[in-house]
Amino acid sequence: xxxxxxxxxxxxxxxxxxxxxxxxxxxxxxxxxxxxxxxxxxxxxxxxxxxxxxxxxxxxxxxxxxxxxxxxxxxxxxxxxxxxxxxxxxxxxxxxxxxxxxxxxxxxxxxxxxxxxxxxxxxxxxxxxxxxxxxxxxxxxxxxxxxxxxxxxxxxxxxxxxxxxxxxxxxxxxxxxxxxxxxxxxxxxxxxxxxxxxxxxxxxxxxxxxxxxxxxxxxxxxxxxxxxxxxxxxxxxxxxxxxxxxxxxxxxxxxxxxxxxxxxxxxxx
Numbered sequence: 001x002x003x004x005x006x007x008x009x010x011x012x013x014x015x016x017x018x019x020x021x022x023x024x025x026x027x028x029x030x031x032x033x034x035x036x037x038x039x040x041x042x043x044x045x046x047x048x049x050x051x052x053x054x055x056x057x058x059x060x061x062x063x064x065x066x067x068x069x070x071x072x073x074x075x076x077x078x079x080x081x082x083x084x085x086x087x088x089x090x091x092x093x094x095x096x097x098x099x100x101x102x103x104x105x106x107x108x109x110x111x112x113x114x115x116x117x118x119x120x121x122x123x124x125x126x127x128x129x130x131x132x133x134x135x136x137x138x139x140x141x142x143x144x145x146x147x148x149x150x151x152x153x154x155x156x157x158x159x160x161x162x163x164x165x166x167x168x169x170x171x172x173x174x175x176x177x178x179x180x181x182x183x184x185x186x187x188x189x190x191x192x193x194x195x196x197x198x199x200x201x202x203x204x205x206x207x208x209x210x211x212x213x214x215x216x217x218x219x220x221x222x223x224x225x226x227x228x229x230x231x232x233x234x235x236x237x238x239x240x241x242x243x244x245x246x247x248x249x250x251x252x253x254x255x256x257x258x259x260x261x262x263x264x265x266x267x268x269x
Contacts, residue, residue, distance in 0.1 A: 019054070
């Protein structure tokens, strides 16, 4: 962990098999501000170039990864360790969700303790003997019909919950949008729209007109239109009203033509 990094849980992988999965774990660790990675007895040794390729640039957890001969060695300097598994065990340990685990880990970190999350290998998960070294079991509430999670997915869920305990909210908007239109512009829009709806006979029965107008204004107001959006919306209303006028004019011409054909000399035949 670098000097500038805030305290965070250590991620321990027990007997990881595929370099690609280790790289994927490093990637999600970097996503959520974790970087202390420990590998307990990796099947194919360490380092493995394919891990860096799978990390997609999240190199620092891999660059600093510590290789240990056993889980006991990997967690030796930690004060609190939670084991992640979906398999029931004959152990009297608390079983908690990732959200509960994150809260407890955050409290321990705030008290100055070093904490970790232990994940099992891809094929068989954690050995019961390794789970017994931990203080609680973390289980993701997945559908019981299929409870197997990819290693990186399991790390990602727990890392995300940890990140939320650190006050991480949604990111700022990707770009600042325009200011909302002032109320004078909105009143102009309301007036134009309501006049056209009046002409179309929308407000029926008449006694419901005030409440219908109130609902329309409330809905449009919640949209927080910018000045440009107000202009665009007013252009839409104008286009619709002109289009209706053209349709009515066409219908009137067609009616006149039919009447002229029926009575060419102006008298009933």
